[in-house]
Amino acid sequence: MSENRLRVGIAQFQIAPPPAVLVTYGLGSCLAVVLYDESSGLGGLAHTLLPHALASNDGQRREKFVDEAITMMITELNGRGCATENLTAKLVGGATMFEPSPGSEKEPIGVRNTRAAREVLKERNIPIIAEDVGGNHGRTLEFDLASGMVMIKSVRGQHHDLAL
Numbered sequence: 001m002s003e004n005r006l007r008v009g010i011a012q013f014q015i016a017p018p019p020a021v022l023v024t025y026g027l028g029s030c031l032a033v034v035l036y037d038e039s040s041g042l043g044g045l046a047h048t049l050l051p052h053a054l055a056s057n058d059g060q061r062r063e064k065f066v067d068e069a070i071t072m073m074i075t076e077l078n079g080r081g082c083a084t085e086n087l088t089a090k091l092v093g094g095a096t097m098f099e100p101s102p103g104s105e106k107e108p109i110g111v112r113n114t115r116a117a118r119e120v121l122k123e124r125n126i127p128i129i130a131e132d133v134g135g136n137h138g139r140t141l142e143f144d145l146a147s148g149m150v151m152i153k154s155v156r157g158q159h160h161d162l163a164l
Contacts, residue, residue, distance in 0.1 A: 004019050004020050004021055005020075005021045005023055005142075006020055006021070006022050006023065007023050007024070007025075008022055008023065008024040008045045008046070008047050009024070009047060010026070010030065010047050010049060010064070011047065011048070011049055011061045011063050011064035012046070012047055012061075012063055013044055013045060013046035013047070013063050013069050013072060013073050014044060014045055015042065015043070015044040015073065015076045015077060015080065016042070016043065016044070016145055017040075017041055017042050017145060018041040018145040018146040019145065019146045020145050021142055021143065021144050021145065022034075022043070022044075022045040022142070022143040022145070023140070023141070023142045023143075024045060024047045024140065024141055025140045026138060026140070027047070027092060027093035027095070027138060027139040027140065027141065028093070028095050028097040028110070028138045029093070029094065029095055029096065029097050029108065029109040029110035029113065030047055030048060030049050030093050030094075030110075030113070031048050031066060031091060031092070031093045031094045031110070031113035031114060031117055031133070032045060032046065032047055032048070032091070032092040032093050032139075032141055033045070033046045033048060033066065033069060033070055033073070033089060033090075033091060033117055034089060034090040034091075034092070034141075034143050034150055035070075035073050035074065035077060035087050035088070035089055035126070036087065036088055036089075036090070036143075036145075036148050037077065037082040037083075037086045037087055037088075038086070038088070038148055039086055040081065040082055040086075041145055041146065041148075042077060042080055042081075042082050042145070043077075043143065043145050043148070044073040044076065044077060045141075045143050046063060046066075046069035046070065046072075046073055048063070048064060048065060048066045048069045048113060048117075049064045049065070049113075050064060050065050050066070050109070050113070051065065051066050051067065051109075051112045051113050051115070051116035052065055052066070052067050052116055053065040053067060053068045066113050066116040066117050066120065067116055067120050070117065070120045070121065070124070071120070074087070074124060074126075084124060084125070084126065085125065087126045088126065088127055088128075088129045089117075089121050089126050089127065089128045089129065090128070090129060090130045090131060090150050090162050091114060091117055091118075091128060091130075091131040091132075091133050092131065092132050092133065092139055092141050092150065092152055092162070093110065093113070093133060093139055094110035094111065094113050094114035094133040094134055095110045095133075095134060095135050095136055095137060095138065095139070096108040096110050096111065096134070096135075096136050097110070097136060097138070110133075110134065111134070114131075114133045114134070130150070130162035131162070132152050132160075132162060137154055137155050138154070138155040139152050139153065139154055139155070140152070140153045141153070149161050149162070150162040
């Protein structure tokens with residue numbers, strides 16, 4: 001990986017300035033949340049696993065939860081001079097990788113992760129300007145902070161960009 005490419009693992013987030021490219025692999029039901037401030041070029045990427053942190057989850061990585069990861073990224077971006085009102089979001093992942101078991105009333109985790117992100121971003125007045133969520137296939141993404149572009153590679157061999 002080149003010096004400008006930064007890998008974001010499961011239950012992690014990374015904030016960076018341009019010309020960094022943030023990369024995360026293996027998004028199935030996990031949800032990637034991209035936050036970007038076009039005026040400064042600063043942005044962040046979180047690879048989240050579960051929708052909400054519970055009080056009983058003390059000691060676990062807060063970054064693995066959609067709600068906590070978004071809050072932590074906003075806090076760090078604010079600390080680096082980004083105003084929340086300048087942030088935009090993109091969502092990737094949240095797939096249903098396995099058929100629900102018969103009689104299961106729970107929504108698939110990918111659907112719940114996506115809903116949690118939409119709720120938190122709406123509460124913070126951060127618009128979601130693009131998304132590639134749902135389906136039943138895995139994804140990898142690259143977030144180029146110099147352009148704000150998010151390139152998605154599907155396990156099925158499809159490639160496309162989420163434009164600003």
